[in-house]
Amino acid sequence: xxxxxxxxxxxxxxxxxxxxxxxxxxxxxxxxxxxxxxxxxxxxxxxxxxxxxxxxxxxxxxxxxxxxxxxxxxxxxxxxxxxxxxxxxxxxxxxxxxxxxxxxxxxxxxxxxxxxxxxxxxxxxxxxxxxxxxxxxxxxxxxxxxxxxxxxxxxxxxxxxxxxxxxxxxxxxxxxxxxxxxxxxxxxxxxxxxxxxxxxxxxxxxxxxxxxxxxxxxxxxxxxxxxxxxxxxxxxxxxxxxxxxxxxxxxxxxxxxxxxxxxxxxxxxxxxxxxxxxxxxxxxxxxxxxxxxxxxxxxxxxxxxxxxxxxxxxxxxxxxxxxxxxxxxxxxxxxxxxxxxxxxxxxxxxxxxxxxxxxxxxxxxxxxxxxxxxxxxxxxxxxxxxxxxxxxxxxxxxxxxxxxxxxxxxxxxxxxxxxxxxxxxxxxxxxxxxxxxxxxxxxxxxxxxxxxxxxxxxxxxxxxxxxxxxxxxxxxxxxxxxxxxxxxxxxxxxxxxxxxxxxxxxxxxxxxxxxxxxxxxxxxxxxxxxxxxxxxxxxxxxxxxxxxxxxxxxxxxxxxxxxxxxxxxxxxxxxxxxxxxxxxxxxxxxxxxxxxxxxxxxxxxxxxxxxxxxxxxxxxxxxxxxxxxxxxxxxxxxxxxxxxxxxxxxxxxxxxxxxxxxxxxxxxxxxxxxxxxxxxxxxxxxxxxxxxxxxxxxxxxxxxxxxxxxxxxxxxxxxxxxxxxxxxxxxxxxxxxxxxxxxxxxxxxxxxxxxxxxxxxxxxxxxxxxxxxxxxxxxxxxxxxxxxxxxxxxxxxxx
Numbered sequence: 066x067x068x069x070x071x072x073x074x075x076x077x078x079x080x081x082x083x084x085x086x087x088x089x090x091x092x093x094x095x096x097x098x099x100x101x102x103x104x105x106x107x108x109x110x111x112x113x114x115x116x117x118x119x120x121x122x123x124x125x126x127x128x129x130x131x132x133x134x135x136x137x138x139x140x141x142x143x144x145x146x147x148x149x150x151x152x153x154x155x156x157x158x159x160x161x162x163x164x165x166x167x168x169x170x171x172x173x174x175x176x177x178x179x180x181x182x183x184x185x186x187x188x189x190x191x192x193x194x195x196x197x198x199x200x201x202x203x204x205x206x207x208x209x210x211x212x213x214x215x216x217x218x219x220x221x222x223x224x225x226x227x228x229x230x231x232x233x234x235x236x237x238x239x240x241x242x243x244x245x246x247x248x249x250x251x252x253x254x255x256x257x258x259x260x261x262x263x264x265x266x267x268x269x270x271x272x273x274x275x276x277x278x279x280x281x282x283x284x285x286x287x288x289x290x291x292x293x294x295x296x297x298x299x300x301x302x303x304x305x306x307x308x309x310x311x312x313x314x315x316x317x318x319x320x321x322x323x324x325x326x327x328x329x330x331x332x333x334x335x336x337x338x339x340x341x342x343x344x345x346x347x348x349x350x351x352x353x354x355x356x357x358x359x360x361x362x363x364x365x366x367x368x369x370x371x372x373x374x375x376x377x378x379x380x381x382x383x384x385x386x387x388x389x390x391x392x393x394x395x396x397x398x399x400x401x402x403x404x405x406x407x408x409x410x411x412x413x414x415x416x417x418x419x420x421x422x423x424x425x426x427x428x429x430x431x432x433x434x435x436x437x438x439x440x441x442x443x444x445x446x447x448x449x450x451x452x453x454x455x456x457x458x459x460x461x462x463x464x465x466x467x468x469x470x471x472x473x474x475x476x477x478x479x480x481x482x483x484x485x486x487x488x489x490x491x492x493x494x495x496x497x498x499x500x501x502x503x504x505x506x507x508x509x510x511x512x513x514x515x516x517x518x519x520x521x522x523x524x525x526x527x528x529x530x531x532x533x534x535x536x537x538x539x540x541x542x543x544x545x546x547x548x549x550x551x552x553x554x555x556x557x558x559x560x561x562x563x564x565x566x567x568x569x570x571x572x573x574x575x576x577x578x579x580x581x582x583x584x585x586x587x588x589x590x591x592x593x594x595x596x597x598x599x600x601x602x603x604x605x606x607x608x609x610x611x612x613x614x615x616x617x618x619x620x621x622x623x624x625x626x627x628x629x630x631x632x633x634x635x636x637x638x639x640x641x642x643x644x645x646x647x648x649x650x651x652x653x654x655x656x657x658x659x660x661x662x663x664x665x666x667x668x669x670x671x672x673x674x675x676x677x678x679x680x681x682x683x684x685x686x687x688x689x690x691x692x693x694x695x696x697x698x699x700x701x702x703x704x705x706x707x708x709x710x711x712x713x714x715x716x717x718x719x720x721x722x723x724x725x726x727x728x729x730x731x732x733x734x735x736x737x738x739x740x741x742x743x744x745x746x747x748x749x750x751x752x753x754x755x756x757x758x759x760x761x762x763x764x765x766x767x768x769x770x771x772x773x774x775x776x777x778x779x780x781x782x783x784x785x786x787x788x789x790x791x792x793x794x795x796x797x798x799x800x801x802x803x804x805x806x807x808x809x810x811x812x813x814x815x816x817x818x819x820x821x822x823x824x825x826x827x828x829x830x831x832x833x834x835x836x837x838x839x840x841x842x843x844x845x846x847x848x849x850x851x852x853x854x855x856x857x858x859x860x861x862x863x864x
Contacts, residue, residue, distance in 0.1 A: 098647040105187035114193035117421035122152035126171030153421040155198035212348035254314035278332035286339030293346030294532035341400035392450035428559025431470030435590035436489010472516035483572035490590040501527040514546030582651030582667025595651025595669035602790035605736035611716040642672035747776035811835035
C-alpha cells in the first residue's frame with residue numbers, strides 16, 4: 066500500500082463533480098373510476114367561490130404549489146399558495162367572478178420542484194356561493210381553548226341552563242330521566258371480545274360480534290356522554306362521576322383491539338366520537354393524569370384513522386365507511402386540539418375533506434347514489450359534524466349547495482305516506498315516515514320551508530334524542546311551505562336518477578316511475594343496473610327491485626340482488642351489467658317534465674359485458690314516456706355485437722297473470738295494472754317466486770319474477786311495452802294501439818286527459834307521422850284533450 070507521502074507526490078487529478086439530482090416528474094395521468102379527479106375540471110363552473118383545487122397525490126412529493134390566474138400564460142395571477150401538504154387546497158378568500166386558469170406543481174423533501182401541470186380552465190359564475198376555507202392557523206385559533214368544545218362552547222353554557230329552565234324544560238327533563246336510568250343501571254364497561262380464531266367473515270357468529278360490539282360500545286360511551294352533558298346543565302355530581310368512571314374504564318380498552326377502527330369499523334367509529342364528546346363534556350372532573358391517559362389512547366386511535374384517510378381519501382373518496390369516519394376524525398381533532406400534537410392535523414384533514422371532496426355520492430343537485438336508507442343514515446351522522454363546525458370554527462355546512470338541495474331528494478322520491486324508497490340497499494321496503502329524523506334536521510339547519518312542510522305532512526317532527534336534540538332545540542322555527550310552486554317530477558343529474566310523479570303531496574294519490582342510468586354505475590350500496598325502472602301507483606308497489614339485503618355480500622346479496630336479473634331490466638344471452646362496479650355506467654340522455662307528460666331517456670350499453678369482461682352491446686337506449694297518470698310506455702332499442710337472445714325481466718310482490726304477451730295483469734292491494742308487450746312478437750314467458758340463490762333462511766318473504774324471452778337470436782331488437790296502472794274501483798284502462806311505421810312505431814291510447822299519440826323511432830334518422838303528429842329523427846309525444854285540442858307536445862332527439 067502506498068504511503069500518504071507517495072500519494073501526495075502523484076500528479077493532481079480533477080475528480081468529476083457530483084451530478085445534480087434529477088428533476089422530479091409530475092404524475093398527470095387522467096383520473097380513472099374510483100378517483101376524484103382534477104378539479105375544477107376543464108371547462109367547469111364551480112358552484113362555490115373559491116373552488117377547491119384537487120390533483121393526483123404522489124408519495125415522492127411532499128409540498129405543493131397552486132396558481133390561479135387569467136390568460137393561458139397566467140398574465141395575471143389572482144391567487145397563489147405554496148407549502149401545501151395535502152393534494153387539495155381551498156383558498157381562504159373569494160375570487161372575482163369570471164374566467165380563470167389554474168395549475169399546480171410539486172416539491173420533494175430536498176426542495177426539487179417539478180414542472181407546472183397542464184393548465185385547466187374554469188369559470189366562477191356570479192351566483193357561486195362564497196365558501197372560503199379559513200387558513201389552518203385561523204381555523205385552529207377559533208376552537209375554544211377550554212372545554213366543552215363539541216356542539217357547544219364554554220360561553221354557551223349559561224344560555225343552555227336558562228333554556229333548560231324555560232323553553233327546553235321538557236327536553237332537559239328527559240335528559241335527567243335518561244341520566245337517572247343510567248345511574249340505576251350503568252352500562253357494562255368490560256372490554257368487548259375479539260373474533261375467535263376461525264370465525265368466518267359474514268357468518269352469523271361474525272355478525273354477532275361485529276355488530277354486537279358496536280351496540281355495546283355505543284351504549285357505554287353514549288351513556289357517558291349523556292351523563293356528562295346533563296352534569297354540565299344540572300351540576301349533579303353523580304352524573305359527572307359516573308360519566309368519568311365509564312370514560313376511564315373504556316380508556317383501558319386496547320386501542321387497536323376489538324374496538325380499533327381497522328379491526329372493526331362499526332365499533333371503532335362510535336368509540337372515537339362518543340369518547341371524544343364525553344372527554345370534552347366531563348373535562349373539568351378529570352385529573353391531569355386521567356386526561357393524559359385519555360389523550361394517549363385517542364392519539365393512537367386518531368393516528369390510525371388519520372393515516373387510513375390521509376393516504377387515500379382525498380383522491381379515492383368512494384369508500385362507504387370512510388365517508389362517515391372522516392368527520393368523526395374531525396370531532397376528535399376539535400376535542401383534543403392543543404392537547405394531542407397531531408390533533409390539528411386531524412381537524413385540518415377533516416375540514417379539507419368537507420370543502421373539497423364531500424359529498425361523494427352526489428353533486429350539487431342533492432341526490433344520493435347509495436339510496437334513501439344510506440342517505441338518511443350517513444347524513445344524520447353528518448349533521449353532528451355540521452353542529453360541531455358551526456360551534457367550534459364558525460363554518461355553516463348548509464352554505465354548501467348540496468346541503469341546500471338534498472331535502473328535495475326525499476320529497477320527490479318518497480312523498481308523504483310512501484311505502485317503498487326506490488333504489489339502493491335497504492331502500493325498497495322503506496317508508497316515508499322513516500325520513501322524518503333526517504328531514505327534521507335538514508329543515509331546521511337549512512331553514513327550508515318546503516322540507517318543513519314535508520316533515521309535518523309525513524307525520525310530524527322527529528327531533529334528535531338526548532343532548533344533540535336539546536342543543537338543536539335552540540335553532541329557529543321554520544315556517545312550512547307546501548310544494549305548490551314545484552314541478553312534480555325531477556331529474557337528479559349527479560346520480561343519474563329521475564323521479565316522475567303525479568303528486569308530491571300524498572303517496573296515496575301519486576303514480577310514480579323511478580328511473581336510473583347513472584355515472585356512478587352499480588358500485589357500493591347503489592347496486593341496481595342502469596336503465597332500471599320501478600313503478601308504484603296509489604301507494605302500491607307494482608314493479609319493484611327484488612331481493613333482500615340479508616347481509617352485505619352474502620350469496621343472495623352478491624348473486625341475486627347485485628345482478629341485472631333482480632330488477633326491471635334486460636339481460637343479453639343471460640349476461641347483465643357489471644356487478645357492484647364503478648365501470649358499469651349509464652347516463653340519462655334526456656329529461657322532460659310537464660303538466661301532462663314526463664319523459665326520461667337513458668343509455669346503458671357500455672355497462673354490459675360477458676364472462677370474459679368483453680363488451681356485448683353497442684346500444685341499449687331505454688325511453689320512458691309517462692302520460693300522467695295512467696299511461697306508461699317503455700321503449701327499448703338494443704344493438705348487440707353478435708346475434709343474441711334477450712330476456713326482459715319484471716318483478717312484483719304479487720303473481721303476474723299472463724294470458725298472452727299483450728294481456729298481462731297484476732294486482733297489489735287495491736291497485737292493478739295491465740302490461741302489454743307489443744313488440745317483439747313471439748315472446749315466451751316463465752315465472753317463479755324463487756331467487757337464485759334464496760336469501761338467508763330467516764327471510765321467508767318472496768317476490769314474483771316474470772321473464773319474457775325473445776323467439777330468435779338477433780343483433781337488433783326493440784321492445785315496446787305499455788303499462789297502465791289504475792285503482793281497482795275504477796274501470797280498467799283501454800288497451801293501447803300499436804302501428805308499425807317505416808322506421809319506427811306509433812302508439813296511440815285513450816288517457817285521463819283525452820288521447821295520446823307517441824312516435825318511437827327505430828332508426829337514428831327517420832321521419833315518422835301518425836294522426837297529425839310528425840317527428841324527424843326524434844321521439845315525439847302529443848297529449849290531446851277531450852275535444853282533441855293540443856294540451857302538450859314534446860319532441861326529444863334520441864341518442
